[in-house]
Amino acid sequence: MRVLGIETSCDETGVAVYDGDQGLVANALYSQAGLHARYGGVVPELASRDHVRKLTPMLREITAQAGGRIDGIAYTAGPGLVGALMVGAAVARSLAYGWQVPALGLHHMEGHLLAAMLEPDPPQFPFVSLLVSGGHTLLVDVLGLGVYRVLGETLDDAVGEAFDKTAKLLGLPYPGGPALAKLAGAGRSGRFDLPRPMLDRPGLDFSFSGLKTAAMLAWNKSDKSAASRADLACAFEDAAIDTLVRKSLRALQQTGRTTLVVAGGVGANRKLRKTLADAIGECGGRVHYPRPEFCTDNGSMIAYAGYLRMKAGESDSGGICVRTRWPLDQLSPP
């Protein structure tokens, strides 16, 4: 079975084809980062229009590259920006109608959650997943396909959002997360002492707005030199990573699981990947990651999640319907 996946929930146009026998056979990604950079964040209307511009030529290229028949089309139906989601949904549904194949609208975070399964030696259910993106910070107990128990989530900003806002404060270009991580590499640890939010409280929820504010206060009090910028970026990254690592360990302990699967854009952060691998390895557990380009938004994760659900016989009613908000634990198995 071959499934075409379409991702357009935010500022990346992703298209891919997953084949049950051959794995990923085609995969293309276009990032709108350059388009939004001058505004310091994603402009929803520009995002929708750019998806319209890019999606059709990308689909033509990817289907030619994959060759052969497509058996089903999976697309991101939410959560995300409404106009951007509508582009993917309308194109997916129209193609499915034209090709007379089933279509299925998917939850964007389910795509992220399963992305590590595209790697060699994939994780097996059950596992705990740390989902860290621009819109979400979640710890999830993953019992099987579509069976997700949210263990903890952010009470305010998502960790990626905190990275982006702190980067903006330090005058770094959009998208801020990777730029801040790069700058942090040139900084010294320990010069600024930033809080580790929610670590002193029991439970698995997160909060990142206090850390963001503490970084802002420290920046405003500093001499704003290049060295201070790098040192503060380093302190911010250390505090965010420390919080994510310690809560992840706590989640493994509470559930009795030994496998952690990281997903979402912040999962591309090299220091987070190394720190988590060391900490979980020390406890006898194992951590799985998607390759860095499959941590951020992409079509491959949607093609793969769609393949798993469609192989199990799932398709949906046929309307063009998207959801800007969609709690992950409302999903069900195929």
Ligand code: KG4
């Ligand atoms: O999953 P994603 O591509 O989009 C959402 O669904 O939100 O995640 C994007 C987020 C942004 O906040 C971006 O700054 C962050 O992931 N990000 C990073 C890194 N690469 C991307 N944050 C920290 N370090 C990175 N290397």
Ligand code: ZN
């Ligand atoms: Zn995402």
